[in-house]
Amino acid sequence: MVSPSHNSMIFFLFFTANLWLCFVPSTAELKRFEHPVKADGSLSFLVVGDWGRKGLYNQSLVATQMGVVGEKLDIDFVISTGDNFYEDGLTEVSDPAFNESFINIYTAPSLQKQWYNVLGNHDYRGDVEAQLSPILTKMDHRWLCLRSFIVNAGFVEFFFVDTTPFVNEYFTDPNESTYDWKGILPRQEYLSNLLEDVDSALRDSTAKWKIVVGHHTIKSAAQHGITIELEEQLLPILQANNIDLYVNGHDHCLEHISSTNSQIQFLTSGGGSKAWRGDIREWNPEELKLYYDGQGFMSMQITQTHVDIGFYDVFGNVLHKWGISKDHDSAEL
Template identity: 25%
Template sequence: MQVRIMADYLCLAALLLAAPLTPYASQLSSSSSLRFIALGDWGGVSNPPFHTAREVATAKEIGRTVAALGADFILSLGDNFYYSGVQDVHDKRFQETFEQVFTAQSLRTVPWYVLAGNHDHSGNVSAQIAYSKVSKRWNFPNYYYTLRFKVPRSNATVAIIMIDTVTLCGNSDDFQSQQPQQPRDMELARTQLAWLRKQMAASQDDYLLVAGHYPVWSVAEHGPTHCLVKRLQPLLLKYQATAYLCGHDHNLQYLQDKAGVGYVLSGAGNFVENSRKHYRKVPEGYLRFFYAEPASLGGFAYVEIDSKQMSVTYIEASGKSLYKTSLPRRSRL
């Protein structure tokens, strides 16, 4: 096991230092808005049947939502495969936790844009990247990368910067220390942070989103990620980001800081945890919405961006709309 993890780590270093970080193109619909699902922590279990009832229910409701409302893509926010990621590109988990669960007709041509969570890093993340060449739906070009889109029928543009919070902050052992302690390789962390700063500084997009696995702010079991509060939050404020999207805590949350940055936490794709143990660790007034009913079937966030605003709707797997909010179009810098 240690040899395999070290081999994956060396592959990570080679990819981050050598691979081009280019945005993917997108097949947009004929709508006048850009629409996508934000889904984290959906990755089944490591024993048969390799999925949970909540994952299946969430997948079915995503299919119904996309059929009714449309979606240009699905943003996967990490912990794609519990509990130890995948072993290689031929791992059966790709089929039994992903391909054979998200089977709705409406999802067959919808691309997924993927980033890694802490449980993915316990396995072979480079195999998840390589799976991009196997599956027509699965798009994971590198550990971190930028997506850019035009909002249909408008001049508005959207940038989504996909980051690897584990490389940036370190891995989190959910069963012992809940906070990542430090990056495994400080040089790789510094490289990613410099890249992120450059991407954000250069963005003249009307909507600037950053997506990662760990939350900046969360009132739940894991709470705020100290590393991201220190390193990422100042960049979100400085470069007037629209929102940060994440998972990690197994519930649905919406928080907003005093500067107007939205924090969209969508981690209820597979498990639901009702803890609010870090409620007092989040600045007063930030939390606007929290949902983690024990009997819930799970849920996700549905995001729609038009020429004027970005709306976020939290949807339970039962089909119930739980909460909706909106964020304005960013002022050109």
């Protein structure tokens, strides 16, 4: 994929029955993509994370319900919060896991839309370049995976952030798995540039809604809990730029945490396959709107003035609904 340039205009289009996707140069280092809203000005999509297990651990059942809800909501795209292929990412672009965990699982007509994917820590255990390769997009037009990027959908901007390189233990713990750090080192330079680019992009954004997507948790009552490195380095940037939502996976559950000292809503959708870990940390009940230690996914519907989120279990039951308007009058539905 060609990098953006200040001196040239580069376009490439992915055409499907319901989508065009346009890549345009960005003033920052983050690649920027345009995604159209519906004719009525609305946008709807699903969010799933931690899913790639060749249909096992109820991945196929979650996919079935995603197809049902996706059709009902007439979704525009799907967001994956990472850990796309277990246990160790893809071995190469011809790895059969791409078919076995993605193409052959998410077969519902409503899911044949663009998928915007970030990398999780398990993806970094394999060949990262394989997941980022345009060859996969040729194999399935839905697939778009980059380390960090921006999707502009008119009044909404999505900022996808590569969170795995922030976590110290992946670099220092001798018991940790081997990770593919090609393109990351020197690490501190990579992180410094990424934080600068995210800060700049958020600061320059004029979108009414700003949504940041990463793999790792910032706030979570589940097994992984708070990711200290993100809390210290990324969260201050998100707060300073008044983002609305931080969406993540990593913890294999569904969560909604509404911070008492920030407008940011923290949404975990990591129930795409293996879940049911049976643990929960103490958390302020005023903040913890939903904790579900099981499989499922999340939906989001957005207009100029309102965001509605919904969480669904593996049977398609609604676990939690919540909405917020731009004047920040919010309510559990």
